[in-house]
Amino acid sequence: MSGVKILYLWPALTVLLVLASACGGSIRGPPTQVAPAQASATVPSVLATTNASLPTPLPLDQVLFRSDTLSLQFSYPRRLDQVQFAACRPVAMAGSITMGGNILIAASPAASMTIGGAVDVFLDRSGAREEGRTATTVGTLDAVRIEYRLQASSRFGIATFTRRGGSIYTFVFEGRPSADSDRQCGESTPTELYNGLLQSVRFLD
Numbered sequence: 642m643s644g645v646k647i648l649y650l651w652p653a654l655t656v657l658l659v660l661a662s663a664c665g666g667s668i669r670g671p672p673t674q675v676a677p678a679q680a681s682a683t684v685p686s687v688l689a690t691t692n693a694s695l696p697t698p699l700p701l702d703q704v705l706f707r708s709d710t711l712s713l714q715f716s717y718p719r720r721l722d723q724v725q726f727a728a729c730r731p732v733a734m735a736g737s738i739t740m741g742g743n744i745l746i747a748a749s750p751a752a753s754m755t756i757g758g759a760v761d762v763f764l765d766r767s768g769a770r771e772e773g774r775t776a777t778t779v780g781t782l783d784a785v786r787i788e789y790r791l792q793a794s795s796r797f798g799i800a801t802f803t804r805r806g807g808s809i810y811t812f813v814f815e816g817r818p819s820a821d822s823d824r825q826c827g828e829s830t831p832t833e834l835y836n837g838l839l840q841s842v843r844f845l846d
Contacts (some may be wrong), residue, residue: 643792663736691777706731709736709845711748712805713780716841717834727835728828740819741826743815748808756785759802759809768792779803780844791815805844812839 699705699716707714717740719728727739737747751759764771769789777786784803791798797816802809814835826834 651694657664677733703841706738707845708733708807711738711746711810712845713746713810714843714845717838718827718829726826741831741834742830743831744838745813745815746811747813748810751804751807751809754809756783756804756809759804760785760787760800763787763800763802763811769798777801779812780842781840782844799832801839813844 651697661707661717670778673675703716704719705714717731720726729741733736737745739745754762760774763769764787769791771787771789773788775786779801780802780803784801786799786801789798790796790798799814801812804810812835813836814832816831829837
């Protein structure tokens, strides 16, 4: 992933680091890599596993991405493993997972922080203006989804927060400065990829 694409995530990543500090810990270390199944004319996905590892059949057009360190897995469109969409597939970074340069997943120690408290810290430290808040679920866990707009750039974003055990999980999407990249991942917009990712998240035992 190029430095330019990573820059899109700096606002959210900075806030998540602050959130981790407020929770009394740090973002978890890098996930364990699992060897992917090979496919012709594709680029293997970091942390991808085979369909056989799922409790129920995975659609043929989906690939599983698993992080043992973050204790979760989710699926994404198989076409993202094609060379032309390489920038869109999930990538493990230091203590987080990014997808397409504008989706970020991270977990931080929660201490006594509630989901609502994590949302408040995120909004306060980012200076974002909340535009909507919805109760939802991630996996089987209660969650809160907010829509926000960054004050300085007016960029739109979505953040979903849940708590599992002693960790706050944050799933962030931030829009790009230009709409030109809306279809850079083929048939799906980045927002559609984000929503699909969240719907497929399962936490590991």
